[in-house]
Amino acid sequence: MIVLALLTSVGINSALCVLFFVLYSLLRRQPGNFEVYLPRLLAEKGIDRRRYLGLWRLVPNPGWLKIAWELSEEELLSTSGLDAVVFTRIIIFSLRVFSFARIIGLFVLFPINCVGTQLAAFDITIISSETLDLFTISNVNNGSKWLWIHCSAVYLVTAFVCLLLYHEYNYICSKRIAYFYSSKPQPHQFTILARGIPVPPGSSISETVDSFFKEYHPSTYLCHMVIHRKNTCRDLFSQMKRLCKRLLHVHLEPDKENSTCDGCFGLFPRGIDLEIPLGDVEGNLRMEHTDASVAPQDIYSVIGLRASKVMLTRTSLLQLDAKSLIISGIIVGSRYGAAIVSSLQQSEKPTEWVTEQAPEPNDVYWPFFHSSFLQRWTSKELTLSAKENVLDFPIIKVISEIITGYLPNLILPLALKMVPPVMLFLSSIQGYISYSEIQRSACYKFLWFIIWNVFFANVLSGSVLNQLSFLLDLKSIPTHLAIGVPAQASFFIAYVVTLGWTSTLSELFRVIQFIQSLLQKCRCCCRCKRSKTDEFEVPDMAFHREIPRILFFGLLGITYFFLAPLILPFLLSYFFLSYIIFKNQFINVYAPKCETAGKFWPIVHNSTIFSLVLMHAIALGIFTLKKVPLASTLIFPLPLLTLLFNEYCRKRFLPNFTAYSAQTLIKKDREDGNDPHMPEFFDKLITAYKDPALSQVQFLDSNGQRTPNHLDNHAASLLSHA
Numbered sequence: 001m002i003v004l005a006l007l008t009s010v011g012i013n014s015a016l017c018v019l020f021f022v023l024y025s026l027l028r029r030q031p032g033n034f035e036v037y038l039p040r041l042l043a044e045k046g047i048d049r050r051r052y053l054g055l056w057r058l059v060p061n062p063g064w065l066k067i068a069w070e071l072s073e074e075e076l077l078s079t080s081g082l083d084a085v086v087f088t089r090i091i092i093f094s095l096r097v098f099s100f101a102r103i104i105g106l107f108v109l110f111p112i113n114c115v116g117t118q119l120a121a122f123d124i125t126i127i128s129s130e131t132l133d134l135f136t137i138s139n140v141n142n143g144s145k146w147l148w149i150h151c152s153a154v155y156l157v158t159a160f161v162c163l164l165l166y167h168e169y170n171y172i173c174s175k176r177i178a179y180f181y182s183s184k185p186q187p188h189q190f191t192i193l194a195r196g197i198p199v200p201p202g203s204s205i206s207e208t209v210d211s212f213f214k215e216y217h218p219s220t221y222l223c224h225m226v227i228h229r230k231n232t233c234r235d236l237f238s239q240m241k242r243l244c245k246r247l248l249h250v251h252l253e254p255d256k257e258n259s260t261c262d263g264c265f266g267l268f269p270r271g272i273d274l275e276i277p278l279g280d281v282e283g284n285l286r287m288e289h290t291d292a293s294v295a296p297q298d299i300y301s302v303i304g305l306r307a308s309k310v311m312l313t314r315t316s317l318l319q320l321d322a323k324s325l326i327i328s329g330i331i332v333g334s335r336y337g338a339a340i341v342s343s344l345q346q347s348e349k350p351t352e353w354v355t356e357q358a359p360e361p362n363d364v365y366w367p368f369f370h371s372s373f374l375q376r377w378t379s380k381e382l383t384l385s386a387k388e389n390v391l392d393f394p395i396i397k398v399i400s401e402i403i404t405g406y407l408p409n410l411i412l413p414l415a416l417k418m419v420p421p422v423m424l425f426l427s428s429i430q431g432y433i434s435y436s437e438i439q440r441s442a443c444y445k446f447l448w449f450i451i452w453n454v455f456f457a458n459v460l461s462g463s464v465l466n467q468l469s470f471l472l473d474l475k476s477i478p479t480h481l482a483i484g485v486p487a488q489a490s491f492f493i494a495y496v497v498t499l500g501w502t503s504t505l506s507e508l509f510r511v512i513q514f515i516q517s518l519l520q521k522c523r524c525c526c527r528c529k530r531s532k533t534d535e536f537e538v539p540d541m542a543f544h545r546e547i548p549r550i551l552f553f554g555l556l557g558i559t560y561f562f563l564a565p566l567i568l569p570f571l572l573s574y575f576f577l578s579y580i581i582f583k584n585q586f587i588n589v590y591a592p593k594c595e596t597a598g599k600f601w602p603i604v605h606n607s608t609i610f611s612l613v614l615m616h617a618i619a620l621g622i623f624t625l626k627k628v629p630l631a632s633t634l635i636f637p638l639p640l641l642t643l644l645f646n647e648y649c650r651k652r653f654l655p656n657f658t659a660y661s662a663q664t665l666i667k668k669d670r671e672d673g674n675d676p677h678m679p680e681f682f683d684k685l686i687t688a689y690k691d692p693a694l695s696q697v698q699f700l701d702s703n704g705q706r707t708p709n710h711l712d713n714h715a716a717s718l719l720s721h722a
Helices: 003-027 031-037 039-044 063-070 073-080 082-115 124-129 147-182 205-216 231-251 275-288 335-343 373-391 394-405 408-428 435-459 462-467 474-487 489-509 511-521 543-560 567-588 601-625 629-635 637-652 654-658 662-672 678-685
Strands: 191-195 221-226 299-305 310-315 327-332 354-357
Touching (some): 031 039, 039 567, 073 567, 082 147, 082 543, 082 567, 147 601, 147 662, 205 221, 205 327, 435 543, 435 601, 474 601, 489 543, 543 601
Antiparallel strands (some): 191 354, 299 310
16 A cells, blocks of 8 residues: 555545544434433433524534533442443553554664665655655565664553553552442342252242252341243234334324225335234134143233234233243342352252352343253253354355455445354353353454454465465464464555544444434335334443454554554544543443443453463564664563463452452341341342243333322333333
8 A cells, every 4th residue: 555545545535534524413403313422321320402503503513522521430330330441441451552652663673674775775855755664664664673663662562561561450459349339239230140040849949949949048048039931922012012112103093093004115115004914913822821830920911902002901821831930039148148159169960050150130141041051061062062163154155255355345345244153152152141241242243253264364475365275384483473473564554544533433423223214204214203112222332342443442552553654643533532432332322221330340360471472473483574683672572471461460459350358248248137128128129030021011001191000010111112
């Protein structure tokens, strides 16, 4: 790539940045776009749209930039949780690293690379036609003493990154403990899940669980709950929710009830008889439980519906069969007791009485929540095997060659957008019982996917990549990297400018959501008017997608800072944009669904250590090719020292991210011992892990109002999340 092409790309993307910022500052002020750009504020505080109908809303207002910039860490912690704070700390960490590297790279290494004559003479008068390779370490003469400056820079940046990593690990660890102390009692802190319960003949699950824990954990055991799960019941209730929503929509718009056409361009008829489908669903629900006994709770089901009114009757929901009752929630009296019970092997047979800490109720992933140890283990192994086979499929290799060989800057961004959902799906069928575990697993998968398929696929030749022969000869790895990495400097600089800036701007503008909003408003495409019973769902932050992107750009910066320092200002621009934009999104868009209390940070630490070791391997090969053997010898201890530092951090900090210490748990238990609300908390704990498919529901009457819930105080709204 020549300098003129880079300048053109920078100019185009800079203009796009300004355009998107202006459009966002304008569109976010329009009442019709509040669901797109201000969903969190709309859901939490409520916004009077009539106040925003003046002509002043047609003038862009950049005030949101100041609000996002001035948002303090304490405010972000109180509104979005510790995960949001950790996410912003990742960006701040990157800004600090590359601000330091920029001083060395641009003011020291960049001039040295320019004055080299290894490739060609540099002509300042025709800089626009020069190639970017003239600004890389490849242009420094072989055996030049100036290469010692590059060697010293590698040492300095490595030391700075390790010191900063230690500081951040220690800081986030302390914030995690402080966050735990300041939090209110949570159901998952006092609940243990027990699987593989051996039920003797003639005994029930409840009797077995109760007798076992009274005998072996009498000091901590309080009570238990058998957690019901029936996939067929869940599917039937999902169908009922959809059908009820459609009927209520027709009922609340009687003027359109007799319309002959509806849907996209009027191709689908409106006259749909909903009574027959609902009758089928209700009949299937009855048949599903005809061979069981009566359950202790009832669920309301719709057995008769008319366009003029909604009729409700109370129907006993029969108890699930014993095969679905394979998990029990054990409630203990203290967090310390929960930690002891969950960490010990309960039975002489390791596959029986398997215990683990329960996730947050909002964090439960129900499809695997009731699975046995063997089912989850089998799912994990099959998923890993399927992933390897899919990535090894010939079509994937052909697509990879097209992406990396022909149109990388056009096809690659589009292809990478499809990867996070795939990784999330693979993680969801891997046996995890919580959404947070699924997100962290998908985060790992996506991170290593882009490292391999974007970085190494471009750096290494196709034959080496496919045969993986370079991994069989460890001595050849630095040589391969030293040849391939500098050669792709121009590609990755363009990658940061195009994909990095564009992805961040698309996050701000929310392009897909904005287009969906326009289509919903377009009556020629969809004539379904949004009824007052519809509720939009506030999105949560896709950490599994954004964290790997940030870490990958961090890898590019660490590996290229001494090879091609020109990449640093563009990386800093990317991180600065990310810092402003994501803080704004935390304020206006994303609301936390669950909390991991900073468990994403070990992923950041491990990725940074990998980036440092990769940089050392490249430097080792570079100084060997440049005929500076003494510099190569001095570089050799760096990866060993870095890995030793990593091992120390693992021993020092990682256990606090796996589980809280006994000291922390006992202190928190003693603080709550004086809380007068704890008895009330334990009373509600017994229903904390109730399957949504088995929750009692309520409907709307003919006037669109919710029916009085006089039969069950814990009944949930069927349409609240429709």
